[in-house]
Amino acid sequence: MDDDGHPVPPRWHAPQPADAILRTARAVLRAVATLTGETDLAGAARDLTSAESALRGAEHLVLQRLGHGEGTAAAQLAAALPQVGTTLTAIRDLRLEARAATLTGVQHALGRLRSVTSLRDLTTQIPVEINRLGYRRALLSRVSGPQWSARAAFAHDDPQLARDLVEVGSSLPGQIGRELPETEVVRKRLPVLVEDAQHTPRVHHRLINLARTKDYVVAPLVGRGEVVGLLHADQHAERPSVDDFDQRLLGLFAEGVGCVFERVVFLEQLGALRSRLQEQTRSVGDLIDGFLGSDVLAAPVAPADPLSRLEGPLAELTRRELDVLRLLVRGRTNTEIAAELFVSPGTVKTHVKHVLRKLGVANRAEATSRYHALIRR
Incomplete structure (x- = not known):
């Protein structure tokens, strides 16, 4: 480092x-x-x-x-x-x-990549590991729909070239269907060796000319069953050109990187889910703290009983007779009043007689009218 x-x-x-x-x-x-x-x-x-x-x-x-x-x-x-x-x-x-x-x-390269825990770090590290395998220049591109665009690069002893490759490769992305080598890689999911790139038609000539690439290998980065990226490598450190061995090697490396990619994506999703759960837990905790700190749970104040403040005939009624009167005013029958007060219909009938007598009325209708008149005073 x-x-x-x-x-x-x-x-x-x-x-x-x-x-x-x-x-x-x-x-x-x-x-x-x-x-x-x-x-x-x-x-x-x-x-x-x-x-x-x-x-x-x-x-x-x-x-x-x-x-x-x-x-x-x-x-x-x-x-x-x-x-x-x-x-x-x-x-x-x-x-x-x-x-x-x-x-x-x-x-060893895949072992080092397995220690990476973020897609950002993985993107940066992949070209470095390709260089460690013996290639002086490497490019990692993201495949999105019909386009592939550069995300990270490495150029041995030429960091400016690496930056230029990313800038050109991202501002002028490749097109699946336009560049034949990359199109074949995406469709067949197999690495491809491109020889004499300077004179090969239908390649990304801006990148080829910028790097003065003679030949290169491109391999697919597969994640979750789809080609999500491309790995390019050229200029082997110990040979003047890349060959079919490099094609197979980069393909093998790309397969391993695909597994690492899926693992890192899973870790990031798991971390995001954990963060959301922690945030929800904090929100619920704040809500409970606010709820307990307010007077929401304070003992409710029972509404004043209008009958308890009245004088005259209503004041002469007993507690049970007041209960019977309330239900009687609501139109309940003796049987319904008995069920609600857990007494017998006969007991209710007796209470009704006492209520009528104390209010000075002859029937239930008059009792209701008398009740409303008394509580409006």
């Missing part, structure tokens, strides 16, 4: 065994050139890939000359042939070893 907490990518240096093998290859090629009279074969060995190609040419040349030579020259050529073969085998072994180490690097 740097002082700002950002991951610092490794600086790429060819391992010492590769340097030693390259020196051996050049020495063998110079020896073959001397024996065959050819011009400097070693000059074509700029790196391991070109050295391998030059050694194969030298091997073919030696076999050709052996078919026509004899004597000391033939013996010298025959002695050079095993040296060519041994050096070719060393290059192949080193390449296999490097590829095996790269596959292990994919596991």
Whole structure:
């Protein structure tokens, strides 16, 4: 990490065994050139890939000359042939070893990504991890509908290029159906190798020209059953170009990133749900605190009984007779009054007689009229 907490990518240096093998290859090629009279074969060995190609040419040349030579020259050529073969085998072994180490690097890269807990950090870290796998430049794009637009990039020793790639790739998004490599990746959900990108039609030429890309690999980032992003990589740190191995490698890495993406999305959704629940809990708590702090739960004040404040005939009625009068005024029958007061109909009949007598009325209708007249006073 740097002082700002950002991951610092490794600086790429060819391992010492590769340097030693390259020196051996050049020495063998110079020896073959001397024996065959050819011009400097070693000059074509700029790196391991070109050295391998030059050694194969030298091997073919030696076999050709052996078919026509004899004597000391033939013996010298025959002695050079095993040296060519041994050096070719060393290059192949080193390449296999490097590829095996790269596959292990994919596991380590995915392990680091699994510790990320936010989509924002994951977006930033993915191009860095692609660089750690051995690619000098990487681009992560978001697929939304028919468009794919850049979200994060990494360019070894050229942070300005990384920023420019994101700016161009977001302001001028690619179109599914317009750029054929990305269209094929989205539709088939498989990685694609693009060779000679500068002369390939229907690619994103603004990005290609900006980065001066010769060839690149693009792989799908699949989440929840849909292609949600694209991973681009080019300029391998130890080879002049990317090939079908890089195509398979980036595809494998993209599959793992898809699983990490789903996990991070789940964690963010879970965190958002937890926040909403906590907010709701706080809101309910505030509501209860306010409710308990108010006078809402104070004992209700019973409304004044108008009959309890009256004098005259109503004041002569007993508590039970007042209850019977209230129900009688509401139109209840003796049976209904008995059920409501939990007494017998006979008891109610007796109470009604006492009420009529004390109010000085002859029947229930007069009792009702007398009641209303008395409480309006």
